[in-house]
Structure formats: C-alpha cells, structure tokens
Amino acid sequence: MKTLLILLATFLFAGISVGQVDENWIKQAVVDRLLKYVRIDTQSKEDVREVPSTRKQFALARILLKELQELGFRDARFDEEHCYVYATLPSNLSDEETEKIPAIGFIAHVDASPSVTDSDVNPVVHRDYRGGDIILPNDTNQALTVEKNANLLKSIGDDIITTDGTTLLAADDKAGIAEIMTAAEYLLKHPEIKHGTIKIAFTPDEEVGHGPKYFDIKGWGAKYAYTVDGGQRGELSDETFNAQVAVVTFNGRNTHPGYAKGIMVNSLYAAGHFISLFPEDMRPETTEGRQGYLHPYDLTGTEEQARLKILIRDFDTSGMKAKVKILENMREQTLKEFPRVRIRLVITDMYRNMNSVLSESPDVVGFAEEAMKEAGIKPVKLPVRGGTDGSQLTFMGMPTANIFAGEENPHGKLEWIPAMSMVKSVETIMNISQIWAEKRAIE
Template sequence: MFTVAERFLRYVIVDTQSDPASSTCPSTLKQKNLGKILVDELKAIGIRDTHLDEFGYVYATIEANTDKKDVPVVCFCSHMDTSPDCSGQDVKPIVHKNYQGQDLILPDDHSQVIRMSEHPDLKNQIGNDVITASGTTLLGADNKAGVAEIMDACYQLINHPEIKHGKIRILFTPDEEIGRGVDKADLKKLGADVGYTIDGESAGTIENETFSADGAVLTIKGISAHPGFAKGKMQSAIKIAGAIAAMLPFELSPEGTSGKEGFVHPVGISGHVEEAKIEFIIRDFADDKLHQHAGVIRSVTEEVLKQYPGATYTLETKPQYRNMKQVLDKHPQIVEHGIEAIRRAGMEPRLRSIRGGTDGSRLSFMGLPCPNIFAGEHAFHGKHEWVSVQDMEKAVLTILNLCSLWEEKA
C-alpha cells in the first residue's frame, strides 16, 4: 500500500476547492471526487462500513481490538476542501529531497520563491524532503496532509493489531475553508466521545484555543439622484462605504494585530448609489470583545454619516464559532493525552492558540471536545504552501500514540 507521502501526492492533484458563493452542501461537487477515492482506499484496507454521504462527508469505523470495555470512542477529523483564495486546479506537487536550506524557486513561475528568511520553520527541515506546488496553484497541504496522515494511521492500525485501541471513528468533511465544515455532520451517527482535528501547522504543536468569531453585515442606505442634477441631493452609499472602510482603525485590522489581539476585517463590499453593503469578519479570543469590536464598526459608521445627514445604516451580526478552550478546559484529559502522544513521538510538545478556527471549534460546542493536532502544513492558502514528508510521518505516529493512550489510560 501507499506511504503517507504517496497518499498525499495522490490527493493533492484532485481539485477540491470550495465555493462560498454556493448554497449547496458540499459547495462544489468535485469535493466528492476525493471522498470517493478515500472510501475506496479505506474499503481496500478492510474498513467495510466506510461510506460517503449525500453531503460529501466520509465516515468510517475501526473496531476496538482490546478487551477493555470502557475505552472512549476517539474520532480523527480532517477536511477535504482547499481554500477559495488560490487555485487548486491542476496542482503539480514537487518533492525537494534532502532540503539544505536553499531558496526553492518554483518552476512554473520563477517569481514564486520560498525562502527560509520568510518561512523560519524551514530551519527545522534540513535533510528532510519538502513538498511544494509548482508556482501557479496552492499545494493543498491544508488539509490533505491531515487526510493522508489519518488514512495512513488507519492502514497501520488495521495491519498492526499489536497496537491496542478502542473504537476509532474517522470523519472527513467538506467546506471547512468556507466555515461550513460541520454544518451537516451527523454526530449521533459518528458516536464519538472525544475528537482531534489533524489540521495544525508546525510539528509538535497542539492547539487548544481558537478565535471566537462573528460575521457582520453593514447596510448603508444612501440617496440616489440623476448625476446631472445631483448637487445637494445625492448621497452615494458607495462613497459612504469607502469612507467607513478607510476609517477603520489600523490597530484593529488583521495586518495590525498579532498574538491574542482580535480584529475587524472587511471582506467584501458591494452595492450601488442607493444601497451598499460591507461584509465583515470579527475575531477575538474573548467573546465579550466581539461586541466591543462591533461597536467600533458602529461608531465609525455614525461618525462618517455625520457628513451625510440623509443616509442611514443597519448593522447585523451573527455568531460563527466560539473559542474551543471554553469546552476543552472542562475536559483536560483530552489535551493532556495529545501532549503525551506528541512526546512519545519524539518531539517536545508545544501548546498553542490559533488565530483562526477549525472544525474542532464548532465540534466542541456540538458536544465533541476536539483540540487540533499538527499536520505539518505551512503557508496555507497560497502558492508558497509546503509540508515535509518527515513531519507527516511524525503526525501519523502521534495519531497512533493517541489511539494507544486512550486504551492504556482507560
């Protein structure tokens, strides 16, 4: 059968880009193409209950091989889609064997150069085999590295019965990149007690904290008039929207924040003279700060509208996901086992917060506590994306260690 690297190289050439403009689930039917491949491979290694449902989710079960009756059911989850931010069509993966710190000039676009100075984690890859795309697409390591690692762990569990474990459930999801990764996930059918997403960055990291997230839509009502007779009458909603976006404080922007700092980010502007809309994402690690950040949008809007006395606005906010630490702190054993699994794989564990969200964020609040384990993916959502073969192998070993730990500690 395939190694984890061979699996990964097979999966990334399948275009699974999701589409935020689509209302279907999955948002693109081509995501099911990878789902079908995964089902066939899982059946080939002996996992017979594997199936792809109508919404593009892959479910599978590895039955327990231990006499212990109280082992929690553990789920491993990764997403199949790639980001809409960069093309995932006709991906050509390249394996740079025995990397020695050199600049990686991507052959299909020589202006695309992956430099160690810009990707400091490459310092940990000397002597390793680094995989990149060819310069015109993303690679898809986010999250096909995680998919390949879970698939390889399944193969190892089936072929090495000496690894004792309880029941293991596998879940591959569509549409994570557009925030809908678990919209149609059937947790009753999944039947898991604890979960781990395999969707993190540097080898040895485990993430127990994500942003909390809201979405917001600001609707501006202007006043339309014939442009030839508009003096003293027209109040363009387009110009008002532009002024609001320009007045948002830099220190509350993604490009002006880091660490535990939250942000307000306009992600889309549309409209015409009479009405315009700005779509925002609002992020912070503390829920109460989301309301404060929405208040900044409101105060900036009201300040701008002082110059447009006939214009009005509405601001609607909706929750998207919440910081999974709120749930995981109630179940410390889940993260502790993750840390120990990484240590047993020969790495120094690092507990991190992620300036983003994972499927685990929502799964945790749906009743499946679910931290995020490293997959080795780097520079995701762009043409400089990369992963190393050796980091993927370490992730497989970490998954196997987790299976053993839950059985051992039961």
C-alpha cells in the first residue's frame, strides 16, 4: 500500500505528460541545437530602415531552412529578401477532424540583442550543477550569484548553460528556436501524439522592434500563434503596455543676448519648468508590475525652441487617458509661469495592449496554461512592461501570446539557461498542439 501511495504521489507530482515523453532524448536534442545556434552571430542593429537590419542574420536563417528540409518539411520556405523562414507540420488527423482545428503557429526570432557583443559566443555547459555561485571562465569578474539568481537553486542537479563571460549567450531567442525545432522533430517521430496543422516561423529583428514588419501572416496561415520568447520557466504573457509617445514643443524668441532685454523669450526655462512637474510616483524608476509611467527621455533645444519627448505607458486605456491629462495640466501650469512661450503637445500611438484582442479568444492563453500544467509546471502570468512581436502580430490579425523559452538575465553577459527549462518548453509546445486538437476535434 505504501509503495502504491508513493508511486501515485510521484505520478501526480510529475504531471500527467511526464513519462509519456522521452525527456532524455528531448534534453539532448534541444541542448545540442542551442549550442549550435548560439555560435552564429546574429546581432541586429537599432535605427536601420531595412529588415533585416544586419546581413548576418541570414546565416542562421539558412541553417534553419536546411534543417527543416532535412527533417522532411516539404513546404519549408525562406524569404530571401527579409530573412523569414516558414514551414508547416501537417496535421496527423483525418481531413474531417483537421478542418475543425485552427492552424496554430509557433514563432521565435533569429536575431540577438544589440546590447552586448554576440560574436564568438563560447557557451559553457555546467553539468549537474551542485549549488553555489558560478564564476564565468573568461572574465572572472562575471559571476552568477545565488543571491541575485534565486532560480539557480531550483536547478540543482540540472545542466546550466552560460557564456564564458565575454559575450551574450543569446538564448534569447535561440532557445526558442531550438525548442520549436525539437518539438517539431519529436512530433514528426511520434505520430501517436495527435495534432492539427502546426505552423513554424523564424523571424528577424525582434530586438529592434521590426520583427512583424514583413511577416507573411496570410501566406503562413496560422489562425493563432505563440511567440516562444518569454524568460523563466512557466512565463506566459497575454498583456503588454499600451504605448504612446508625446512630443512637447516650447517656442520662445531668440535674439542677441547682449541686447536681449525685454525681447528674448528663452524656451529652455519653460522646458525645465515642465520637466520639474513630472509626478515622482509615475516614473520607470519608481513603478513596477501593473503600474504605468510617464517618462521624459529626450530633450533638445535652444533659446528659440526646445523639444521634449515623453513615453506614456499603461496597461489600461483609462490609465493612458489619465496620463495624457496630467501632461495637459503640466502644459497649462507651465503656460501660467511662462505666458510668452508657446507650448504644443502632440500625442502619437505606438502600440496597444494585446489583451484587448486576446481576451476575445481565451483559448489561446487557456490552452497554454493547461499545457504548462500538463508538463508539470506552474504558469506564471506576467504582464510585459513593453511591447512584443506578439502585440504587433495580434493587431495585424493573428492573436499571439508569449510563452517561456527559459533564459534568465537576457541581454547581458550573465545570461544563463537551465536545460530543464528548455525541455519543459518543448513539452509545452507539444502539449499546446495536442490540446488544440483534443478540444476542437477529437472530443
């Protein structure tokens, strides 16, 4: 009886799908892929009009195309101009069943963040991590400390992948690519796992905000999608900020400063006064979680004219409106102090909270939560304090949530990823595929 109880408990704790899939095979395959992909420099570049912003992203995209072809994805194709890779994993259900299931897509980005160099990445695998800080071998000033990385202690016994301390790892988002590829390979080899039509895409320039620009949503054909680009294990995001930018222009009057008495109107004082009015509790440096902010980030000017740019961010439309109102009041107050300065406030939309659309298709997030639970992990819903490719794709007509790829400390030399997070991401992708089929056709 006792043994039976222990067995039962082990089974329950392990989650339903564990034991049904070969985690050892998945781990080997997904880690090997990550180690291969991170060695290819794919850094993107800010302020470039063309997509991709750097030619080097083509190298990884071509490798992925070849891999997909070798795995047997007959329709795999490559947008040679803009560096997108697309493929389809056909449904393994009957035509009649397949028709009832929307095509589901998985997306990861090939580019790496411009924040730190991505060339000559030399990944280090710390096998069977035993606890304690990890000093990175080629720059001993770079240490992954338990103090700052609480998740390290959850990874005891796991393999941890880091950089050598001198570059990015770019597991953001090469882990996502490795996970989608591995899930696709596993599903191909295991037709007993039933799924509808699954779409795969790899995109350029996510880190510089241009990933969706030339995304062929129609040609690709997914109705709903998931970006595999979140951080730690369990992360699931269906919410982003709403984003606007405000430009405030202060117009004064310049003249020779030696003969300016009674004539000059210096716009800079008005700009300075305006800046002093920003509420302290509504700044990026004083807010977190679901709080929005107002953030002056660019100021240029002369006596004649000053220009201030401000980010407006909030998860709710009402919060956005309230913040615009604050800026209008600040303008009024400044005008009272500087009646001879003309002040103009112009607001432009940047992106919107994708939740307004995603909440109309609750299965997208609901099935992802279920998929994670089946893989034995707890979904952690995190509102994204920024925009994602998903927020743009959602408003382009394809509701897209974001699920974890598993990396920690992205965009820096201390980036790391536990192998088990990658395994769980692969399982989550496969479970999502299976759940859509089960709920929509097989039932």
